[in-house]
Amino acid sequence: MRAKVYVTLKPGVLDPQGKAIQHSVELLGFNGIADVRQGKYFEIALDPSLDGERARDAATRMAREVLSNPVIEDYRVEIVEA
Amino acid sequence: MKFGVIVFPGSNCDHDAYHVISKHVGQPVDFIWHRDTNLTDYDAVILPGGFSYGDYLRAGALARFSPVMNAVKEFAARGGLVLGICNGFQILCETGLLPGALIRNRDLHFICEHVQVRVETTETPFTNQLEGGRVLRIPIAHAEGNYVCDDATLDELESEDRIIFRYCDERGRATAAANPNGSRDNIAGICNRERNVLGLMPHPERACEDLLGSSDGRDIFRSLAATLAAIV
Numbered sequence: 001m002r003a004k005v006y007v008t009l010k011p012g013v014l015d016p017q018g019k020a021i022q023h024s025v026e027l028l029g030f031n032g033i034a035d036v037r038q039g040k041y042f043e044i045a046l047d048p049s050l051d052g053e054r055a056r057d058a059a060t061r062m063a064r065e066v067l068s069n070p071v072i073e074d075y076r077v078e079i080v081e082a
Numbered sequence: 083m084k085f086g087v088i089v090f091p092g093s094n095c096d097h098d099a100y101h102v103i104s105k106h107v108g109q110p111v112d113f114i115w116h117r118d119t120n121l122t123d124y125d126a127v128i129l130p131g132g133f134s135y136g137d138y139l140r141a142g143a144l145a146r147f148s149p150v151m152n153a154v155k156e157f158a159a160r161g162g163l164v165l166g167i168c169n170g171f172q173i174l175c176e177t178g179l180l181p182g183a184l185i186r187n188r189d190l191h192f193i194c195e196h197v198q199v200r201v202e203t204t205e206t207p208f209t210n211q212l213e214g215g216r217v218l219r220i221p222i223a224h225a226e227g228n229y230v231c232d233d234a235t236l237d238e239l240e241s242e243d244r245i246i247f248r249y250c251d252e253r254g255r256a257t258a259a260a261n262p263n264g265s266r267d268n269i270a271g272i273c274n275r276e277r278n279v280l281g282l283m284p285h286p287e288r289a290c291e292d293l294l295g296s297s298d299g300r301d302i303f304r305s306l307a308a309t310l311a312a313i314v
Binding site: 016017066 | 139143147175181182183186187188189190228230231232
């Protein structure tokens with residue numbers, strides 16, 4: 001059982017790193033890029049004995065209370081087998 | 083009165099804060115290791131600048147889970163004075179003792195320079211020896227000092243007179259050009275509703291001696307001492 005947690009900046013929160021990355025990929029010759037937003041990705045190996053629902057609850061709590069800052073970030077949790 | 087300076091793994095302005103309290107305020111001060119959980123001996127605690135836990139995850143995010151932080155929360159709830167400087171401000175926001183968050187500077191650079199901040203209110207234990215509107219010259223040194231909060235929080239901070247310092251120019255005008263990091267409304271420091279917890283990004287402890295370019299920060303610590311002298 002594995003949790004995948006995606007943490008992204010809320011819409012409207014300035015992302016200067018994303019802007020700098022956008023500038024760099026444009027220098028590489030990619031055009032038509034409207035926006036780049038940088039986020040974070042976590043993989044958490046969970047106790048295999050947890051059922052899907054409890055695994056999701058646990059990962060959601062981790063995402064909400066540690067991995068993201070609710071003032072500036074949103075999160076999304078996926079639970080995958082193995 | 084007794085001061086404590088909390089030391090997290092990665093704090094690096096702890097000795098500066100200690101020096102200012104012992105030399106310029108002339109009061110007893112201890113270092114408090116982040117594993118300590120007893121703050122009953124203290125009247126004021128300082129969360130110093132630095133890079134606690136290497137700024138891993140987010141600046142201040144992991145320090146929030148240090149054992150001492152539960153004690154800091156209880157200390158603040160009892161009315162103890164808490165001053166968070168730079169990384170200390172970030173920790174106070176992550177802990178929820180102060181609203182909002184500090185994100186990457188608008189221009190991405192780590193900024194290390196003297197800036198001007200305006201004293202927005204003297205109605206705090208940390209600014210009562212200053213004059214309202216006075217411009218202080220104090221250094222900043224941070225990559226994540228861009229204060230953000232939602233509209234409701236900003237309204238609340240404004241209406242409750244909880245914005246304590248704003249970045250400004252030499253003449254005290256809080257202009258966009260005088261905003262070094264993109265902070266909302268030029269905010270450099272705020273306090274909690276009970277006014278006993280203050281966080282600010284500038285480093286007053288690095289501005290306490292003329293030899294270091296400015297001694298404007300001294301009056302913040304003098305205010306703190308004057309407040310305690312009246313109540314302890």
